[in-house]
Amino acid sequence: MKQDNKYLWVTGANGQLGKILTGQLAEWPDVKPFFTDLHELDITCSIALRKAAMEHPPALVINTAGYTAVDQAESEPEKANAVNGKAVEQLSMVCQTYDAWLIHISTDYVFDGSKNQPWLETDHPNPISAYGYSKWIGEQTVLKNPRGIVLRTSWLYSAEGKNFVTTILDIVEKRSEVKVVSDQVGSPTLADDLAQVIALIVQKIQKNSIEPGIYHYANSGSCSWYEFAVAIMEAAGLPWRVIPIPSADFPQAARRPAYSVLNTEKIRKALNIEIPYWKDSLNHCVKKIIR
């Protein structure tokens, strides 16, 4: 990481992951933070991107910005491609101009779900939704960058904002039972855990001791959305009934992979970390929400 280009730029700073990451960044030594979100800087505007970079020359960009409305993307794929694809290409080019590293957050939804073992970084993506396709386009542009890291994660949640955990806890306030699909399996991932891993990657970049390329990070273990919902109820000590249903009984605009567990061996070894078990992270998060 070039030391004369000092800014560490986080896009999507007001999003679920962005908020946690920027909160943690305040504690990092030797970085000059530059945080942007949609209302300050639309990443689809290449002129605005270049102007921002000129004013805040980046040493490293962490792109957490994204079009994340999975179902809506089916009816507006151009918009999803613009934010998750074309804009990422522009951002990657800006990074190359400044010899800056780019850590780009991507998704398990680039896979079609047809495997029954955790997906490897070397497995070929085959997205089955417009959102997954748009993210895959973005990934490919980052991988052309010699300082590009694609960090795929899955089923992200946190104590704030709208995500599966907060949605389930909201629903039980209004209803006595909840139906949840049981035939899609993945790994829930606490955004705080992911942010810590991003911090470790930044440290490795600063020490020049990480290879560019694709990495997978998710909390360890796996479950279905149904099992996830049951665990949320248990963590919250709520007696509500969760009823398992097949995806066919819960029509959604976008198809989701049936099995999208990510193999995380590569990042575990690269960072020499133990990855928290999903239920342990969930318990921390639910306690925080209830408090």
Ligand SMILES: NC(=O)c1ccc[n+]([C@@H]2O[C@H](COP(=O)([O-])OP(=O)(O)OC[C@H]3O[C@@H](n4cnc5c(N)ncnc54)[C@H](OP(=O)(O)O)[C@@H]3O)[C@@H](O)[C@H]2O)c1
């Ligand atoms: N959430 C998940 O389950 C999940 C799973 C795997 C991977 N990911 C990936 O992880 C990353 C972070 O996810 P998240 O859950 O933190 O998403 P999020 O809460 O939706 O945050 C994304 C942020 O990007 C902003 N944004 C949207 N369009 C933009 C644009 N054109 N220019 C600048 N900013 C823009 C959004 O602003 P507005 O809110 O104002 O639109 C929002 O603040 C995303 O890349 C996502 O694809 C998420």
